[in-house]
Amino acid sequence: xxxxxxxxxxxxxxxxxxxxxxxxxxxxxxxxxxxxxxxxxxxxxxxxxxxxxxxxxxxxxxxxxxxxxxxxxxxxxxxxxxxxxxxxxxxxxxxxxxxxxxxxxxxxxxxxxxxxxxxxxxxxxxxxxxxxxxxxxxxxxxxxxxxxxxxxxxxxxxxxxxxxxxxxxxxxxxxxxxxxxxxxxxxxxxxxxxxxxxxxxxxxxxxxxxxxxxxxxxxxxxxxxxxxxxxxxxxxxxxxxxxxxxxxxxxxxxxxxxxxxxxxxxxxxxxxxxxxxxxxxxxxxxxxxxxxxxxxxxxxxxxxxxxxxxxxxxxxxxxxxxxxxxxxxxxxxxxxxxxxxxxxxxxxxxxxxxxxxxxxxxxxxxxxxxxxxxxxxxxxxxxxxxxxxxxx
Amino acid sequence: xxxxxxxxxxxxxxxxxxxxxxxxxxxxxxxxxxxxxxxxxxxxxxxxxxxxxxxxxxxxxxxxxxxxxxxxxxxxxxxxxxxxxxxxxxxxxxxxxxxxxxxxxxxxxxxxxxxxxxxxxxxxxxxxxxxxxxxxxxxxxxxxxxxxxxxxxxxxxxxxxxxxxxxxxxxxxxxxxxxxxxxxxxxxxxxxxxxxxxxxxxxxxxxxxxxxxxxxxxxxxxxxxxxxxxxxxxxxxxxxxxxxxxxxxxxxxxxxxxxxxxxxxxxxxxxxxxxxxxxxxxxxxxxxxxxxxxxxxxxxxxxxxxxxxxxxxxxxxxxxxxxxxxxxxxxxxxxxxxxxxxxxxxxxxxxxxxxxxxxxxxxxxxxxxxxxxxxxxxxxxxxxxxxxxxxx
Numbered sequence: 001x002x003x004x005x006x007x008x009x010x011x012x013x014x015x016x017x018x019x020x021x022x023x024x025x026x027x028x029x030x031x032x033x034x035x036x037x038x039x040x041x042x043x044x045x046x047x048x049x050x051x052x053x054x055x056x057x058x059x060x061x062x063x064x065x066x067x068x069x070x071x072x073x074x075x076x077x078x079x080x081x082x083x084x085x086x087x088x089x090x091x092x093x094x095x096x097x098x099x100x101x102x103x104x105x106x107x108x109x110x111x112x113x114x115x116x117x118x119x120x121x122x123x124x125x126x127x128x129x130x131x132x133x134x135x136x137x138x139x140x141x142x143x144x145x146x147x148x149x150x151x152x153x154x155x156x157x158x159x160x161x162x163x164x165x166x167x168x169x170x171x172x173x174x175x176x177x178x179x180x181x182x183x184x185x186x187x188x189x190x191x192x193x194x195x196x197x198x199x200x201x202x203x204x205x206x207x208x209x210x211x212x213x214x215x216x217x218x219x220x221x222x223x224x225x226x227x228x229x230x231x232x233x234x235x236x237x238x239x240x241x242x243x244x245x246x247x248x249x250x251x252x253x254x255x256x257x258x259x260x261x262x263x264x265x266x267x268x269x270x271x272x273x274x275x276x277x278x279x280x281x282x283x284x285x286x287x288x289x290x291x292x293x294x295x296x297x298x299x300x301x302x303x304x305x306x307x308x309x310x311x312x313x314x315x316x317x318x319x320x321x322x323x324x325x326x327x328x329x330x331x332x333x334x335x336x337x338x339x340x341x342x343x344x345x346x347x348x349x350x351x352x353x354x355x356x357x358x359x360x361x362x363x364x365x366x367x368x369x370x371x372x373x374x375x376x377x378x379x380x381x382x383x384x385x386x387x388x389x390x391x392x
Numbered sequence: 393x394x395x396x397x398x399x400x401x402x403x404x405x406x407x408x409x410x411x412x413x414x415x416x417x418x419x420x421x422x423x424x425x426x427x428x429x430x431x432x433x434x435x436x437x438x439x440x441x442x443x444x445x446x447x448x449x450x451x452x453x454x455x456x457x458x459x460x461x462x463x464x465x466x467x468x469x470x471x472x473x474x475x476x477x478x479x480x481x482x483x484x485x486x487x488x489x490x491x492x493x494x495x496x497x498x499x500x501x502x503x504x505x506x507x508x509x510x511x512x513x514x515x516x517x518x519x520x521x522x523x524x525x526x527x528x529x530x531x532x533x534x535x536x537x538x539x540x541x542x543x544x545x546x547x548x549x550x551x552x553x554x555x556x557x558x559x560x561x562x563x564x565x566x567x568x569x570x571x572x573x574x575x576x577x578x579x580x581x582x583x584x585x586x587x588x589x590x591x592x593x594x595x596x597x598x599x600x601x602x603x604x605x606x607x608x609x610x611x612x613x614x615x616x617x618x619x620x621x622x623x624x625x626x627x628x629x630x631x632x633x634x635x636x637x638x639x640x641x642x643x644x645x646x647x648x649x650x651x652x653x654x655x656x657x658x659x660x661x662x663x664x665x666x667x668x669x670x671x672x673x674x675x676x677x678x679x680x681x682x683x684x685x686x687x688x689x690x691x692x693x694x695x696x697x698x699x700x701x702x703x704x705x706x707x708x709x710x711x712x713x714x715x716x717x718x719x720x721x722x723x724x725x726x727x728x729x730x731x732x733x734x735x736x737x738x739x740x741x742x743x744x745x746x747x748x749x750x751x752x753x754x755x756x757x758x759x760x761x762x763x764x765x766x767x768x769x770x771x772x773x774x775x776x777x778x779x780x781x782x783x784x
Contacts, residue, residue, distance in 0.1 A: 110700030237761030302780030308502025
């Protein structure tokens, strides 16, 4: 794993969650970075999401630090807005910058008041711990029901020299209204024109975070941030833009697929490829329909090559296609050809479906050029166990 | 349970499914009835659905008999259309009517060829068994993963005299009625103008089968039929129309909610009432969002009054509302007031959530008049067990 220049990280235990495990973290750029973020589309938005949007707007896309806590989503509480404001102010003071340069993120239970003094008291010590070497600790501090920390990085040779992207993320129920959320933080040391940052982030998000599903629920706290501090002194020219976007998308996809693999109770990462749809949007609609079908996901948990459920889920997705032109492969084995059962050994395929990785290819014959890649996980008893008793 | 006049029923074991349990059934009206049906909106439609639509059209809404098999959906197979045609022809011959007076229905596994001779050979014997007293046997023969047969009936005093409605239905998985759901058969002895039958069926469906969800999947075979044979000699006048519709809707709602209660692996029937939305459509959107959230459904399985998940699911539904105006009650206990935690005893409520019936009331304060009632079930390990190994 390689890291971009000019960032420092720190985490600590601020007693926000019961388990004694770091729950408060900072990601700080030495010089304020240009930045963009995408947020949950849920109509119920947590207080830190609302303040983060406001801060990014008033700072015109400048960002000094991301402040994140786990263990409490600071959502649907009486004091939420004030808690977010106070803690951002305290972080700004400790870092000697304007409060609108702080982006707050919270993840955890909804509807429980968050005591701001736990954060404000911990901040001075946290700032003292900032180090370029604590990236991994922060990736661990933001975990909730995650079983593993999730990180990814890439180095790209641009015309002006080499730049680095590193990212971390959390999440294992794509939506946990209770433990809330996917958070994702992408840092690069490339020098990127401010106006370009939101575009790059949106394009990378569209092929990564917007292409995963664990349970089809969207949280109240989802936040994905891209910071670019220029510490490499390498400018992103328009000539290099595609190269950079490709690497950024790859890092975002790796992070996003790690969330799907770590889906609550999941044993398998399921990759869904759709080709030949009328448009990319239609292809994504089909892929999402398959990824969100509990019947498909339970079949995969049981290593059952039940392609009838796959074509039925696609038919139910709202996308426009002719079922008689559909072929489906699982683990590379053709199971459905032109909408009908293909000739394959169910016994052999069942064995191969025991792998930790499952590939579903959904191909529509004809002139359509629409394609999409999507990630999800299988659906096991573990999901029910985790979510039937989360708060108790 | 009371039954309408002029209908006969029969079921038999035709070796379509492995388990020795009746899997072929007929519902026959003595005189051809006026009829309407609603079908799955899934783009992948089973062969009997396509033929049923064609038959109803060419007979101009006349129907002599419903022929239904369980154990094989006759969907996504090479010979599906021909099997549906041949078996309808055989039924027509045995009943001495035109084949377009037969409505075929199939339910079971997708993608496996259905041998038509199992049905054609069984039909003559089946017709001989027809009896007004075999309603319950047919309700049992159409079951797949259902644990219980599902029936309902009503008697209505109209101005011209008394008429009866009786219905049966099946389904416990792949349930998210879009237009119609699973299989459902409604029989009445009222004399109803032919043009009115589709309208009555659509209105009853909209408040019953279109308001339930088990897993958010829509099947390829959903069919709901209403037959009216006039055997009571009581005409449905325009004056009595609302009365009749009310009773028809009640029977349909009872059947639909029985599907939700018998949802695969379910222990609880969950009734969701939404009030104060901007429109009935928005209210249904919110109710469906809550009903389809795996996080809400697992919380209810665990008797956890986790209202954060409920408001988050509503916020994710696409409906337009202000979270700060939302109040939520579970089992009549206020758990969320104006978007914030209400003061309630979690311990006491947990106990009451152990009931087999769970009521969620979602109220938006203000001028909105939109309301909806929706049924779903809790989400348990049982669903995973059933669907991880359905075919094996």
